[in-house]
Amino acid sequence: xATLTSPSGAARREVSAIGRPPSxxxxxxxxxxxxxxxxxxxxxxxxxxxxxxxxxxxASLKDPLEIYESTTFLPRDPSLRxxxxxxxMDGFPRWMFNSILVTVVATIxxxxxxxxxxxxxxxxxxxxxxxxxxMYLIPRIIPRVSLIVPLNDLMTDLGxxxxxxxxxxxxxxxxxxxxxxxxxxFFKAVPKEIEESATIDGANMWNRLRYVILPxxxxxxxxxxxxxxxxxxxEFAFVLALVTETGMRTxxxxxxxxxxxxxxxxxxxxxxxxxxxxxxxxxxxxxxxRRVVESIVSGAVK
Amino acid sequence: MSLxxxxxxxxxxxxxxxxxxxxxxxxYLLVVPGLLFVLGVLGYAVAGGFxxxxxxxxxxxAKTFVGLQNYIDxxxxxxxxxxxxxxxxxxxxxxxxxxxxxMIFALTLYHVGFGKRFFRGMSLVPYFxxxxxxxxxxxxxxxxxxxxxxxxxxxxxxxxxxxxxxPVLAFIVAVLANCWxxxxxxxxxxxxxxxxVDRDIYDAATIDGAGAVQTFxxxxxxxxxxxxxxxxxxxxxxxxxxxxxxLALTAGGPQRATEVxxxxxxxxxxxxxxxxQGAVLMVVLLTFNTVLSLVYxxxxxxxDRRHGREL
Numbered sequence: 039x040a041t042l043t044s045p046s047g048a049a050r051r052e053v054s055a056i057g058r059p060p061s062x063x064x065x066x067x068x069x070x071x072x073x074x075x076x077x078x079x080x081x082x083x084x085x086x087x088x089x090x091x092x093x094x095x096x097a098s099l100k101d102p103l104e105i106y107e108s109t110t111f112l113p114r115d116p117s118l119r120x121x122x123x124x125x126x127m128d129g130f131p132r133w134m135f136n137s138i139l140v141t142v143v144a145t146i147x148x149x150x151x152x153x154x155x156x157x158x159x160x161x162x163x164x165x166x167x168x169x170x171x172x173m174y175l176i177p178r179i180i181p182r183v184s185l186i187v188p189l190n191d192l193m194t195d196l197g198x199x200x201x202x203x204x205x206x207x208x209x210x211x212x213x214x215x216x217x218x219x220x221x222x223x224f225f226k227a228v229p230k231e232i233e234e235s236a237t238i239d240g241a242n243m244w245n246r247l248r249y250v251i252l253p254x255x256x257x258x259x260x261x262x263x264x265x266x267x268x269x270x271x272x273e274f275a276f277v278l279a280l281v282t283e284t285g286m287r288t289x290x291x292x293x294x295x296x297x298x299x300x301x302x303x304x305x306x307x308x309x310x311x312x313x314x315x316x317x318x319x320x321x322x323x324x325x326x327x328r329r330v331v332e333s334i335v336s337g338a339v340k
Numbered sequence: 341m342s343l344x345x346x347x348x349x350x351x352x353x354x355x356x357x358x359x360x361x362x363x364x365x366x367x368y369l370l371v372v373p374g375l376l377f378v379l380g381v382l383g384y385a386v387a388g389g390f391x392x393x394x395x396x397x398x399x400x401x402a403k404t405f406v407g408l409q410n411y412i413d414x415x416x417x418x419x420x421x422x423x424x425x426x427x428x429x430x431x432x433x434x435x436x437x438x439x440x441x442x443m444i445f446a447l448t449l450y451h452v453g454f455g456k457r458f459f460r461g462m463s464l465v466p467y468f469x470x471x472x473x474x475x476x477x478x479x480x481x482x483x484x485x486x487x488x489x490x491x492x493x494x495x496x497x498x499x500x501x502x503x504x505x506x507p508v509l510a511f512i513v514a515v516l517a518n519c520w521x522x523x524x525x526x527x528x529x530x531x532x533x534x535x536x537v538d539r540d541i542y543d544a545a546t547i548d549g550a551g552a553v554q555t556f557x558x559x560x561x562x563x564x565x566x567x568x569x570x571x572x573x574x575x576x577x578x579x580x581x582x583x584x585x586x587l588a589l590t591a592g593g594p595q596r597a598t599e600v601x602x603x604x605x606x607x608x609x610x611x612x613x614x615x616x617q618g619a620v621l622m623v624v625l626l627t628f629n630t631v632l633s634l635v636y637x638x639x640x641x642x643x644d645r646r647h648g649r650e651l
Contacts, residue, residue, distance in 0.1 A: 076448060076452055083463060084462070087524070089488060090477035093481055094476070106486045151377065152374060154370040155371045155374040158366070158367035162366065164364070164368065174374070174375065179577060179630055179633040184389070184629075185386070185389065185622070187389060187605065187618040188388035188389040189381070189385045190610075211380070211381035214374045271470070272468075274472055293470075294588055305480070312473050316469050320465065328457070330464070334464070334528040334532065335528050337567065340529070340570050
């Protein structure tokens, strides 16, 4: 116990060192107090975080009528019926395809653009760089939903409503500032001596970027990629404002429309649909969880 | 989202000595492609929104200049006034509750002795759930018959309210759903702050006789001020622009109890097709959010740097 793991732990150790020597009972009480002090908020954290997801998961496995009964928590007779029903829905494969396509484009293009821009911001001194960087950063504090009115007006004039292009354009534009901001920090952290020695060895800019900067700053690229995937996969305001055709919906929009589309409320299907839209992104997160959490905790993502 | 990079001097590299011509053009060539998207879409949208707010749109989408008439109409509209107050209450409640929860969770994750990596990874899960899915999950947690909360209350033999049918309760559920979605990111930012504080400082404070509460407010909070600023920006940004969560949770109801500015903007522009007045609400949202962010950046992030402390 008496390790310096916490300010409160240190405090108690100090107090007991001044007073009488700690007895075994004191020791146990302190341990117990600490366990409660950490245990209660920890239990709350776990329940708070997981209950909504687990409740949806349980409901998706239940019989539709069983959901209305306020007696059971666990499904009496778990079945995957609702999932098969969702997968068999008319539009579902198309919506899944739309979401994947738009997310892939809205991840790869912003990453390429941001790697180039971040390299310039991190490694070159050039006039107006502060102004240009501000232009990249200010969009990060503009609420996306506030842009849907003028964007709808613009895209209608351009005749892009109900095309993939309208989603590519808006998603790329909102992902570039995010990815650039993350990457500038990671690129700056690459020591310039390494780059200079590569230059002496005859490497041009592309080779330095490809063989020196990117491998060293790879955790940053992965983090930026995961956050671009998240933006694209979960985006709702733009697709709601710029797409009207059923076949052009992405999964969040299709999920939202389920609310009106189902005459008879089959909440098991509704929940299964929710789980299926959330699951692919959670799998991406679980695969790369360590890098993402590290990047956020280290302050590289803001 | 801080502006620290703007003030840092980029390190000059060997690349700059290659040739003057390259030095002058290369960085611009690298920066411009991304900027075209940012300015072409987002920059246009902001400029277009201001322009649109000064015009009236008829049913054929033809626009006539009306000056500030839209602003006058909107600010005199009682429905707008109540949606603005509702947004302010929503944002304040979300910031207070959200930052308190983030701080408690961050302290918990900092002190937890086992499964550190697991709990950290798990705490970020809601960050990856879309606003729509989060709202639908919360609807099923709080739905009257078959909702998790009411089922727990029924097991305990307590009164089971109609959470989403009551104006006040629905508003509270909306705040909770918003917190569920935004707290995880703020938690990890604050956790990062806690980890930067040197443990020796805590020891020194203890020797000087400071209690745990005193240490927290006199040492921890000032030391993590920049991260507190970043999480405040995040939390108020999300709360001001909250849209998908409320749309899928309550759609502004019951009796407009959860109709915040972004919801009313959507109503005006896309259901009543009044683009001019919708654009006025956009300007309102944009102004509030930008001013608040700049205040945080100034007080929490830049103010410290003037005293020479590194972020």
